[in-house]
Amino acid sequence: MATRARAARLATPRLKENDAQQGKRQRTATGSAARPPLSAASPQNAPPPPPAEPAFEFAGRDDVDALLNEKMKGKNKMDYKGKSEQMTEYIKKLRACIKWLLEREDANLAEIGRLNGQLEATEKNHAEIVASLESQIEELTAIREELQKQYASLEENLKKVEAEKMDSLRSYKDEKEARTAVESARNELSDELNKVKLEQKRLNDQIKMLQDTNKRLQEYNTSLQQYNSNLQADATKNAETTAKLQKEKNTMVETMNGLKDHANSVKLQLDLAKSSQSEALRQKNDLLKEVNSLRAELQLVREDRDHKSAEIQSLLSDLGMYKELTGKSSTELENIMIRCGVLEESCSTQSERIRTLEIQLASANEKLKRSDMTTMETMAEYENQKRALEDLHFRLAEAEQKILDGENMRKKLHNTILELKGNIRVFCRVRPLLSNDSGAVSYPKSGEDIGRGVELMHNAQAYSFSFDRVFDHSASQEEVFTEISQLVQSALDGYKVCIFAYGQTGSGKTHTMMGNPEIHEQKGLIPRSLEQIFETSQCLVSQGWKYKMQASMLEIYNETIRDLLATNRTSIHEGGASKYNIKHDANGNTSVSDLTVVDVRSINEVSSLLKRAAQSRSVGKTQMNEESSRSHCVFTLRIFGANEGTDQQVQGVLNLIDLAGSERLNKSGATGDRLKETQAINKSLSCLADVIFSIAKKEEHIPFRNSKLTYLLQPCLGGDSKTLMFVNLSPESSSTGESICSLRFAARVNSCEIGVPRRQTQMRSLSQG
Secondary structure (H helix, E strand, O other): OHHHHHHHHHHHHHHHHHHHHHHHHHHHHHHHHHOOOHHHHOOOOOOOOOOOOOOOOOOOHHHHHHHHOOOOOOOOOOOHHHHHHHHHHHHHHHHHHHHHHHHHHHHHHHHHHHHHHHHHHHHHHHHHHHHHHHHHHHHHHHHHHHHHHHHHHHHHHHHHHHHHHHHHHHHHHHHHHHHHHHHHHHHHHHHHHHHHHHHHHHHHHHHHHHHHHHHHHHHHHHHHHHHHHHHHHHHHHHHHHHHHHHHHHHHHHHHHHHHHHHHHHHHHHHHHHHHHHHHHHHHHHHHHHHHHHHHHHHHHHHHHHHHHHHHHHHHHHHHHHHHHHHOOOHHHHHHHHHHHHHHHHHHHHHHHHHHHHHHHHHHHHHHHHHHHHHHHHHHHHHHHHHHHHHHHHHHHHHHHHHHHHHHHHHHHHHHHHHHHHOEOEEEEEEOOOOOOOOEOEEOOOOOOOOOOEEEEEEOOEEEEEEOOEEEOOOOOHHHHHHHHHHHHHHHHOOOEEEEEEEEEOOOOHHHHHOEOOOOHHHEOHHHHHHHHHHHHHHHHHHHOEEEEEEEEEEEEEOOEEEEOOOOOHHHHHHOOOOOOOEEEOOOOOEEEOOOOOEEEOOHHHHHHHHHHHHHHOOEEOOOOOOOEEOOEEEEEEEEEEEEOOOOEEEEEEEEEEEOOOEOOHHHHOOOOHHHHHHHHHHHHHHHHHHHHHHHHOOOOOOOHHHOHHHHHOHHHHHOOOEEEEEEEEOOEHHHHHHHHHHHHHHHHHHOOEOOOOOOOEEEOOOOOO
């Protein structure tokens, strides 16, 4: 019935359309019949038809409209002849137009007739199909009703048969139960006996196995205790050796300081002697110049004296001659005598001056000789002191090397003990003072806490803390990295290693982890660790090792993971939480879906990745820090190593994490986006504190899933990795409260036991080989 109604609805508009088309055809035919012939408009005595008219062509309605709108034009209003000729021509055009329209109308009527015929055939065919479908629907309806009746009858028969069958089954079951009651009881007893025997055998085997396990555990416990006692004895021995060496070092340092003071005094005396020698040399040179001058003057005086003596002799001889030969007057003789006396006096004066100069020359020569002897004695003393100082330097270097060897052994033993305990290692680093800072941090000067303790003064009260290592504000980047270099090396050996920096904003976390990679002295732990990894891997090539390394870097910003190595910056800042999902497998390995992982083969490739990541990381300005990190940054280096000679494979992971700084809203002055960032940072760090406290209390449930940061760090905090935390402090007195909170948290972290680290190594199978 529904099909019939639908067919009727479809046929109705088509019938209406056919009626409309038929009415249109009737009107067209009526109009054509009613139109009178053109010849009726002419009178009976019309002249014969004119000759054949010229053909006019019409392209469409525009030509017809142009013909109808054409106007008659004459020379003037009375030019009927001209107008008549134009009218004749116009009538010819109208006749041609009418003929063209009639032909077009006949063609349209023929097309309409053809289409109406097709429509009628289609409607007839449709009606036949509708009738066929209706008959089929009626037949199917009848068949369905018949099948429903048969189904109801079969259901009734089935119910009867099932009832009879159930009765038969019940009776058969009762008979079978009655028949097998005794057999089942007997079988049950037999089975129970067999079970008791098997259980007894299993329990005996289990008891034997437990006894063997207990024996092995006791032996292992005894070996561990022996190993622990040996370690403690070695540690005690090394501590005593270190103390002894330290004492010797202190003695040598004091001796060296005394020798340095003596050497300084000798050097000062040498400098004075050198200056005295220089002065003596200068005086010697002056004396030599003066002696040479005196000698020259003496020579001149002697020559003058000789000349005067010769002149006197000449005058005396002349006087004798005069006396003998001429006998001149006494006046001339007196003048000659006066001149002779003057010359003798001058000669006597010159002789006296020569004697004085000779005495001065002898004195100058004596001074010069004494000055040379003093200089030689001073130089000899200086050489003796220099040799003694070099000997002390050599002895001091030997002592320092012994102390360094002892310190390395102490570190190894300490690391071994920590690994056996499974504790998280904690290093403390104090940021250098700025020009406007006032320090509130001090360090122990004696005792066991030297290099391991830190003290803060807050509200006239002292707070002391002790960690595995404390670096004061003068520690260099190289000194800090030297302490963790062995831990970084463990990643190449197949361990999972995690190093993260914690502290308030502006305490130097990013400087510790990243530093300035462009300047060697300011490189942080991340670039230095990667340099060591690549250098060591190259050295191990000669031992048959080949390594493959993959790097990735992400940040957690407002509880959203961002890929810092993504090539498209839009994807970095628009990557939703649904895109990057954190996953942990059964072996404790962590992965993040859709995160960019880059194969790296050299330190240059890693350096370019670090630059790209630094440009993409979220930073902002607050009142506490000009360039504050607003996200947690995680750098991961996966290391896959294989030794072709031993068929050994290792898989290590190095996680280096720069956490965002905690800050107080009243001090940071954060508003808007900065306020949201601060709240997200403090929340994630609070979740980290909750996880640490739960681990320290050894609670069954650890809330790792409370934040993406703790969930990402789950294998590092609750697994089998080697974990080290840097707690960074700001030395200024205004940050003492936050520093004490950071140190308390670090102390709690230091007491957490996360299990003994496990090396990920295996032997390569034959199929892989």
